[in-house]
Amino acid sequence: MARLRSPRDRAPVLLLIPAVAAAIVALLPLWYLIDQATSQGFGAVWDEIVQDRTLWLVLRSLGLTAVVTTGCVVIGVIAAVLVVKTSLPGRRIWHVALTVPLAIPSYVAAYTWVSWRPEIAGFGGAALVLTLGSFPYVYLPVASALSRLDPATEEVATSLGLAPWRVLLTVSVRQVRPAIGAGALLVALYVLSDFGAVGTMRYEAFSWVIYGAFRSGFNPARAAILACVLVAVAAVFVAAESRLRGRPSFIRLGAGAPRPQQAVALGRATPVALGFTTAVLALALGFPVVNLAIWFNRGLSADFDLGAIGSALGDTLLLSAAGALLTMALAIPVGALAARRRGPLVQLVERATYIGHGLPAIVIALSMVFVGVHLLEPIYQRTPLVALAYAVLFLPLGVGAVRGAVEQSPVVLEEVGRSLGYSPMAVLRRITLRLAAPGVAAGTALVMLTAVKELPATLLLHPTGSETLAMGLWSNTNIGRYAAAAPYAATLVLLASVPTLVLTRMSRTLAPNDAGGLTP
């Protein structure tokens, strides 16, 4: 019997208060950003926006976004079709391998390219690195939509006399257009938010210019206004993405699992197909790893400072662990509420904590500087403020993990607990969280390992005197000390590959939109 819900007992206040606090923490930076941007009046804001250099900045960013998105759609769709719908040899292995580039932070990939040919810096280098790093955002949804297609439609088309390749293009690929659109928007949002690749390649896109405005004598108002413009542009993509995500990406009538996909025989085209996937992986994965190994080897004979790297690793783990614990402390009440209660307040709180999902990291980093200067002076450039910035950035990841884990524990268990004499908070502690504990622990690990590779917020807010792995790589790359940068990059790649493993194991409990994350 369908169970309608609404007039149930209300959310416990002891859960609601920390959840609202988490939402306020998530929204605080944006408030200070707008406050800073408008500090010299709206006239100044308008003057800044209508300048030619601002227009060019928007166009440069959008140009990069357009080129990278196009490249990712081409690579991602071809790869997905080859892996899911054809007789490509070793399809399972390709499927896993094609998602691995997501694990390499964009500034690490950019470092391996710019250290090979420094003249690659600029538009070309940024576009190359971002395309090779983010095509999996298209590949994954398209491959999954293709594999869920009902083969019956394709069989009907074949029976109507279409050749297999025509069927693929006219029937299969057309049906997964929503998945292609969703993937493309994810890429666009990622490119707009990326700091590492455009920074390393010194391409004057939003993130890099905002960082420059912050660095060079710190013109806070200009940096804040540009950040607001970036938010406005990103908001368009976020809105489009969430609208697309609401719709089903495929249509299949009737019950039961669809039959397995029928593979189009590649025949003599097999070498061409294999050549394509091999080339993509060679550029996206092979080149960075090999070049990193070469520089690492050179570094061994040159100035290899083990002590510095050890202390950078320590600083990195300390900051990311503090960030992960704070994130989860804020995420648990929000996730537990969102999984169990409906209502405008709960919905508002959950949406607010997703702000880190849509806002570019550089914007949140810059906003946290303003929060630090104006509100939390005592912890400015100290560990707690970095942890707070990580919490704002990674709350979506944490809330998603908690929510998914809590949703897996049946409501009826909580009802039995209530009828046996326990208050809502006692039931949460003794039943719900006990059952959700593995998922929450995995979420904590995921947040921590994602925080390890965070760059922009760490650069702007790091405690005085400390240096993380990402910062070590960044500063050495910027002054052309590529050999010295290699050990930092290698350690980061090793650490960064862990969340990918965790993610593939957790993919069943996490909401799909949390996979991968959007922080460079």
Place this chain on the structure above:
Amino acid sequence: MSALAIRDLHLAYGSTVVLDGLDLTVANGEVVSVLGPSGCGKTTLLRVIAGFERPSGGSVTIGDVAVAGPGLWVPPERRRLGIVPQEGALFPHLDVGDNVGFGLARRQTHRDRDARIAEALELVGLGGYERRRPDQLSGGQQQRVALARALAPEPSIVLLDEPFSALDSGLRAQLRDEVRRVLAIAGATALIVTHDQEEALSMADAVAVLDQGRVAQIADPVTLYRQPATLSVAKFVGDAVVLSGERHGALLTTALGELVDATPASDAITGPVTVVVRPEQIIIATDTARAGANDAATGVRATVVCSTFFGRDASVQLRLADGTLTTARFGGRDVLVAGEQVTVRVEGSAVAFTR
């Protein structure tokens, strides 16, 4: 003092009315089943009593404590009742003993608690199962642990929500007897929600039939089956043969002949009525059987339309003299064939509803 008293209960989700002026009283130690088609509001009623839903009107009193009423709502944890959900819903992170002991007051000593757990498990026939994990138990055992968990804190009333629906039919009948026995030994007051008529009739002291958000009739199983208060109750509880007829005092004239009204109206009203008899009341006699028995010609003539064989008996569709179609059970060794002429009569009394 009754164990449970519900007065004029209302509950609506938006414009969907689920409970619409429901009244129900359960006496101490009584086992009452709530029977109704899906969507009649029976699960919602249980959830309101347990405190998982707030009624929009009316009152609920458990023992002598009002738990829901105008401006009053006692949360589930302070209602002192036990619930047994559909699939047991044992806590997967606790062993059987801790499941059963979950609701026992923490101030009890370990020895008291362990003794009470052992006692409750013994009661449901699972003595010594304390250290088993829920996933090591069969479906029936899980359901019995769930019952022990609900009974352990000695609640004032136990609510069972379709407790056997997840089990296969053999196990179901066995567990039904078992639960009935356990509830009797424990002297527990219980409310069992079910859509299964057999379950409702066989387990309870009284059955409340829910229809459109209110209690259409509450009665002991025999009365409910033999003297249903409304036509819809008659149709819902058991199979019913529905005929149109005329009432003349206590006599009912129908296509099946003159029948006796089981609940004759106090005054000798006459007029059109709808008459209900149970298929097993209709006795079919073949012409050869009647000739052999030298039977007097009682009953009316009918033609066999078709016969569906079920093994121990057959369901026969008959066309009566006036063209009315009716169903009857036929348990004889003969096989009826379509077109055969038979004589039918009604055994016992019928129920009539004024049209």
